Amino acid sequence: MGERLDIHNSETPVLCRSCEARHQGICGALKADELVEFARHTRKERHEHGDELIGDSSTIHSYANIMRGVIKLSKVLEDGRQQVVGLQFAPDFLGRLFGRQSVLAAEAASTVDLCIIPRTALERMMATMPALEHRLMQQTLRELDEARDWMVTLGRKTAQEKVASFLYLIARHADPTAEPEDGVSFELPLSRADVADFLGLTVETVSRQLTKLRQQGVVSISNNRTVEIPDLEALQGLCG
Amino acid sequence: MGERLDIHNSETPVLCRSCEARHQGICGALKADELVEFARHTRKERHEHGDELIGDSSTIHSYANIMRGVIKLSKVLEDGRQQVVGLQFAPDFLGRLFGRQSVLAAEAASTVDLCIIPRTALERMMATMPALEHRLMQQTLRELDEARDWMVTLGRKTAQEKVASFLYLIARHADPTAEPEDGVSFELPLSRADVADFLGLTVETVSRQLTKLRQQGVVSISNNRTVEIPDLEALQGLCG
DNA sequence: CGTTTATTTGACGCGGTTCAATCAGTGTGG
């Protein structure tokens, strides 16, 4: 695939040039020639807010790097009760490695750009490139840490603390460099219903806790989605 | 694997002879000579019910294979609220790979036999033996699946369903071969307080739900710890 | 505009917590 190569640096595929996953994500584990090999099997896809990327119980044919956007991972009980079990951001890796079919659903929470790679291609490369599996291992361990952190929130925190914890989580992702006493502002990637499903609450309770936080001056919200947090430390103090 | 050695072969370390982790656990990924090398760095340790195996925020010096027993992983908030974020059984691997210090506490829930290996030794072996890291990856992925399953329980199930789900989880572990309509009996590895911390409930609620289940004839309990479930399917029907 | 959907707010009830008492099992010392 010569046309994917850049004029000035023939060794870095064009598609990978401006990709967030190129350095931070799993591709950062690849050498130049391995990256070329990798890129040979990938394709870019854009999905809009609300698109189902992976269906529950669907057969796994491919994996993906998240180049842009936020993805919501969720599970549902037979009677329709839903729980969001994870949020993924660029440059995370998407998909259950070594699984035959998915045990959860993945949905685009915002506009999402994916770099898709077929299952067989990735598994073949992993077998020959230990550094790749190592990088994926690191991400899996991080996801496990996050899941366990969230179990504490789900099991032991009050509604107020849950909502505060959620805002804090998003705020840290929106600006990882922010100091404790800094202010942060961002767009919420989730609807109230999604937030409720993430926190194990109802929409009404989430809404009530948000107004309470607004009255306390901890956050201000405009247009339902634009959030501003004047003092991160004050918010953190409410996370329990 | 034809070259895998059995107990008659003098190359299998004595300590590994009767070890559950030898075949199912991570050591199953090792060739005979690798196992010898591995065993050179390990030591056996026995711990009693209640012993703290890993302290929250403690520096990580070693990992372990669980040869026997049940281990409780938990996190606590500043004010003392506690959440059990995982249970581990033989032949699971214990410890946070690639971490500097532990983000959770591990406690022996029963008498536990561990096969301890220093951090540096394991990391050195992992670097040269991709199959070892692969095996650990598989376990990490399984733990992540379990954590996410449990998030649904914590976030969306009622107290009744939580307790039923817990009993079902333990029952499946006690006898993985049991058919749905079979009966199972086992010793509970956790106190009511631990169960409550696992389910995000109070001791009182757990106790009340247990008596309710007993009245429905779904379980019978003797001596506070011995549980008998006459019909697994009936129990599963209450898990939500 | 009007229609539809998302969010907020209010009133009320219930599930689970809290506080307190009782009971059962286990060990200890007289």
Added chain:
DNA sequence: CCACACTGATTGAACCGCGTCAAATAAACG
């Protein structure tokens, strides 16, 4: 051997946080 203390589990009663149901606003869309 029994009285006593101690820990863990059960049961009861009162409370309250959050869910449920319903209505009002606000935002999004044709």
